[in-house]
Amino acid sequence: MPDQAAPTDVILPAGLLARWPHLPVFWPGRTLRAGPQAAPVPFALGPFSPPRLGGREVPVAVVTGDAPDPLGAALARKTEPGPGLPALLASLAARRIGGIGWPDPGGASLGLAPRSAAVVLGDVKDVRETGSPVIRACDPFRPDAPAPAGALRLDPWTLLDIAAEIHGASRELALLALAAGVRVADGPLAGADPLASWAALLAATRCADPFRQAPCGLGEALDLLELWTARAREGRRVAACLGMHPYKREGVTALLGASTPPVFSGSARRAIAAARDRGGALLAWSASAPAELRARAEVAGVGLLWLEDGFIRSAGLGAAFRPGASFALDTRGPYYDPARESDLERLLNTAPFPPPLLARAAALRAAIVERGITKYNLRGEGPDIAAPAGRRVVLVPGQVEDDASVRCGGGAIRTNLELLRRVRADQPDAFILYKPHPDIAAGFRRGRMPAAALRGLADGVVTAPMHTLLARVDAVHTLTSLTGFEALLRGVAVTCWGTPFYAGWGLTEDRAAPPRPRRRLALDELVAGALILYPRCVDPVTALPCPPEVLIERLDRPELFPPGRRGRLRAAQGLLTRAVARLRGLR
Numbered sequence: 001m002p003d004q005a006a007p008t009d010v011i012l013p014a015g016l017l018a019r020w021p022h023l024p025v026f027w028p029g030r031t032l033r034a035g036p037q038a039a040p041v042p043f044a045l046g047p048f049s050p051p052r053l054g055g056r057e058v059p060v061a062v063v064t065g066d067a068p069d070p071l072g073a074a075l076a077r078k079t080e081p082g083p084g085l086p087a088l089l090a091s092l093a094a095r096r097i098g099g100i101g102w103p104d105p106g107g108a109s110l111g112l113a114p115r116s117a118a119v120v121l122g123d124v125k126d127v128r129e130t131g132s133p134v135i136r137a138c139d140p141f142r143p144d145a146p147a148p149a150g151a152l153r154l155d156p157w158t159l160l161d162i163a164a165e166i167h168g169a170s171r172e173l174a175l176l177a178l179a180a181g182v183r184v185a186d187g188p189l190a191g192a193d194p195l196a197s198w199a200a201l202l203a204a205t206r207c208a209d210p211f212r213q214a215p216c217g218l219g220e221a222l223d224l225l226e227l228w229t230a231r232a233r234e235g236r237r238v239a240a241c242l243g244m245h246p247y248k249r250e251g252v253t254a255l256l257g258a259s260t261p262p263v264f265s266g267s268a269r270r271a272i273a274a275a276r277d278r279g280g281a282l283l284a285w286s287a288s289a290p291a292e293l294r295a296r297a298e299v300a301g302v303g304l305l306w307l308e309d310g311f312i313r314s315a316g317l318g319a320a321f322r323p324g325a326s327f328a329l330d331t332r333g334p335y336y337d338p339a340r341e342s343d344l345e346r347l348l349n350t351a352p353f354p355p356p357l358l359a360r361a362a363a364l365r366a367a368i369v370e371r372g373i374t375k376y377n378l379r380g381e382g383p384d385i386a387a388p389a390g391r392r393v394v395l396v397p398g399q400v401e402d403d404a405s406v407r408c409g410g411g412a413i414r415t416n417l418e419l420l421r422r423v424r425a426d427q428p429d430a431f432i433l434y435k436p437h438p439d440i441a442a443g444f445r446r447g448r449m450p451a452a453a454l455r456g457l458a459d460g461v462v463t464a465p466m467h468t469l470l471a472r473v474d475a476v477h478t479l480t481s482l483t484g485f486e487a488l489l490r491g492v493a494v495t496c497w498g499t500p501f502y503a504g505w506g507l508t509e510d511r512a513a514p515p516r517p518r519r520r521l522a523l524d525e526l527v528a529g530a531l532i533l534y535p536r537c538v539d540p541v542t543a544l545p546c547p548p549e550v551l552i553e554r555l556d557r558p559e560l561f562p563p564g565r566r567g568r569l570r571a572a573q574g575l576l577t578r579a580v581a582r583l584r585g586l587r
Contacts, residue, residue, distance in 0.1 A: 010042055011035040025208035025215055026062055030329075044071040046201060047175045049141060050225055051101030051232035052261045053257035053544060060221040061207045071171055074204035075188070081195035088218075089198060090180040096157040097225045099140045101232040107161025110135070115164045115182070122147050124168035125188075132164055141172040172583070173200065199470055211539055211550045224547075225516050226534045231257055231536065231545040234329070238262050238305065240281025241286035242271035251323045252283075254543040255536055268293055283307055286334035287404040306330045310535040311482060312368070312551065313375050314561045325551055329537045335534075336405035336480065338499040338515050348505065348529045349519055361528035365489050367552055368531075372467035374486050376438055377555050382468030385460070387431035394430040395473040396423050396458070397483040398437045398464075409480040410498045411512050417449060420457040423477045424499060433459035435469065484508065485530070489521060502526060 010032045017023055017034060024032050026043065048061035050271070065073035109116060118132045119140040123146045137152040137159055139145060152159075156176050159166070165183040166173070174184045178194035189197060207221035208214070235256035240263040244252055253261050262283065266270040268290055275282040276474065281303035284293060297304040310326025333340040353361075367373075371546060387393050398416040399406050406414060413419050420434060434454060454461065462469060470476070476487040480500040487494050488507055496503040497511045504510055506520035521529075531548055539546040540560040554560055 009033050011039050013037055013039045013041060016041070020058060020210075022208050022210045022213045025213055026206045028215065040068045042066075042070060044069075044074075045172075046071050046074075046205070047098045047141075047172045047179075048205070048225065049098060049100050049172065051099065051229050051257075052259060053101075053228060053235075054254065055259045056544075057100065058542070058544060059208075059212050060210060060216075060224050061205055061218065063201060063204050064206055066476060067203055070204070071201075072188075073120050074201050075171065075197060077200040077203060079196070079199040079203045081199040085195055085199060085202075088195065091175075092222065093157075093160075093180045094228075095222070095226045096155070097222055097229060098172070099156045099229075100143065101155075101229070101236075103236065104138050104158050104233060105154070106158055110162055111163040114161055114305070114425070117162045117164060118185075119163040119166045120160050121166070121168040121170075121173070122151075127167055130165070135159070135162065139170050139173055141170045158312065161211070209544060210544070211546055212553075227545055227547065228257075231255075237281045237303065238283045238304070239278035240265060240271045240274040241283045241285075241307075242266070242268055242293075243285035244307075245285075247323060248285075251325065251538060252327075254538045255327055255329075255545070256283075257545065268296060272297055272300045272302050276300050281305055283329075286330075286336075306332075306334050307373075308336070311375060311485065311530060312373060312377075312535075312548070312555075314377070314555075320381055322563050325538050325540050325554070325561070327538075327547070328534065329536050334404065334408070335501050337408040339408065341516060342501075344501055344530065344534050345516070347533055348501075348521060348526065349531065351526045351529060351530050357528050357532070358522075358524045361524040361532060363522065364531060364548060364552070365527050367549070367561075369490055371555070372499055372553065373464070373552060373555060374466045375482050376466075376559075378438060378465045379558075380465045380468070382472060383462045383464040385431075385433065385457070385462075385472055391429065391431040392427070392475065393433065393473045394423065394427050395433050395435060395469055395476045395483070395487075396420055397435050397476070397478055397481040399479060400437050404500075405500070407482045413479055413497055417453055417457075419477075419479050419497060420454070424457045424537065426495075427477070430475075431459045432457065433460050433462050433469070433473065435462050435464075435466070437481075489527065502530070 008030045010027050010030050012032055012034055014034045014037045017032060043064045045059055046063040050057050050059060058489040063074045067073035112133060116132060117135045118127055118130055119135050119137055120127055121137055127134060136148055137154060138147045140156050156173055160180045160182050161179060163182045165185045166177050167185045169177060169184060169187060171189060174187055174189040175197065177184050178192065178197055184190050207216050207218055209216040235258045238256050241252060242265055244264055249264055256262060265274060271282055282297055283305045286306045286308045294304060309324050310328050312326050313324045314322050328335050330343045332342050335342045335344040345366050359360060385393060396419060401415050413422065422461045423432060442489040466486060470487055470490050470492055473492065475493040476484055477495045478484040480498040484494045484496060484500060485502045488502060495509040499512050499514050502508065504514035504518040505526060507526060535548065537546050537548050537551045539550055540554055
């Protein structure tokens with residue numbers, strides 16, 4: 001006899017579980033089994049279709065039902081709308097959630113007023129005369145359906161921006177139209193009550209977190225769909241990349257989420273030409289970009305974006321070819337260059353910080369401090385600091401002196417030795433600890449100083465992990481090092497001798513004024529902007545854009561950040577450099 005499924009079994013087409021390993025989360029307590037390739041799919045993505053990232057669609061919300069047509073079965077149910085449903089539908093429309101990631105330039109790009117056109121999908125031919133312009137388009141939820149030549153392939157929300165009514169829409173698109181207040185002219189949802197239709201749909205909707213493989217609420221699912229939609233829109237802009245070291249390219253490709261990877265080049269001329277020929281923007285690694293890149297891109301008519309490591313990067317040094325999982329992508333300029341306003345500066349100066357966001361920032365900050373998270377997350381024991389009783393302990397973090405942040409934001413101070421001189425003159429009675437930059441201490445970058453040069457300036461030289469040091473010092477004096485930001489998260493007083501991104505907001509003592517006015521911020525407002533709203537995080541497990549909280553959890557597993565193919569050679573280089581430095585008496 002043929003194998004009969006138990007009543008609690010959920011039968012899926014072969015291969016679907018391998019494609020989406022988090023599917024069991026949608027059916028807690030039930031067994032999922034692979035059936036024949038042609039087995040009916042017992043769920044629908046409905047209007048919650050995620051954008052395609054790297055050619056993949058990963059569901060976070062599904063509509064379930066016992067019928068072969070789960071979406072139809074869900075909509076046939078009778079469910080009373082809840083009191084919060086109108087606000088949810090307004091939020092859905094405002095955040096433009098739904099669709100598969102087709103271009104979303106907005107209705108204004110079509111030259112039509114809002115709610116002024118009849119939008120006709122697919123091969124629908126008979127449309128009643130209304131005097132409105134008729135726009136022919138492909139249904140984003142039926143990308144393979146027949147459509148007349150020249151039909152627009154646009155995101156649902158661009159179509160709904162200009163639609164007074166919509167014809168031939170799939171049920172998924174019709175649901176979005178109802179949420180947006182657009183008339184559905186035909187089909188099973190024509191004349192349907194928006195609240196009742198959505199109440200029935202949501203009653204059959206289940207949500208799951210693909211990162212933690214656990215159930216989640218609808219709000220969390222919509223937040224993730226909004227994040228993915230924004231990243232897909234951003235990634236579509238990029239046609240070429242400049243200055244990305246080979247070990248970074250896999251992470252950058254995942255960050256952009258494009259089905260067709262960008263062209264990677266080490267030549268500004270070739271990268272600009274590739275971006276121009278492919279009709280997109282150029283993404284440049286900020287620290288290695290040539291000084292004239294902006295001007296050359298403008299002459300070529302190519303948009304320019306800037307990329308750098310994020311403020312919480314990985315478990316290990318980038319100089320050791322360990323991949324990063326957090327990026328700072330900026331449309332205006334590198335965040336560390338105070339000469340020009342960056343997206344980060346504008347965000348911190350203008351963004352609202354509502355109470356839920358501040359609560360999230362406070363929880364994120366607490367998790368960072370509790371887990372000992374810093375940019376590189378190097379492990380080790382804390383130092384024994386032999387400071388005499390009563391002396392204030394001041395940490396001075398060294399930097400790579402030819403680093404772009406020093407060149408751009410250091411002002412008159414360009415060396416670690418000069419910074420130490422300034423700090424000693426300013427803090428004559430303090431017990432000063434100098435910590436060489438991890439890349440220098442590991443032997444990957446030049447910048448060690450003769451031990452004799454430190455006499456009278458530093459009372460000790462330490463190489464312990466940063467989070468252990470910050471728990472033992474009273475203050476940090478820095479030029480532009482991210483250590484200052486990490487100290488603020490832990491309630492340590494910070495004095496800035498340069499103009500890093502976190503200076504000038506009323507949280508630091510500043511010896512160099514920022515070039516533009518900055519409003520005063522509370523600490524968790526700075527955290528919300530710098531660690532939640534600004535960075536782009538990529539989960540090292542799924543290679544999908546993720547919230548920063550997921551990245552924080554992944555850092556518990558250093559094996560997820562292995563050194564690159566040339567990591568052993570790099571480690572040998574560092575070992576040799578350190579040995580030579582010891583022989584020469586360098587610190």
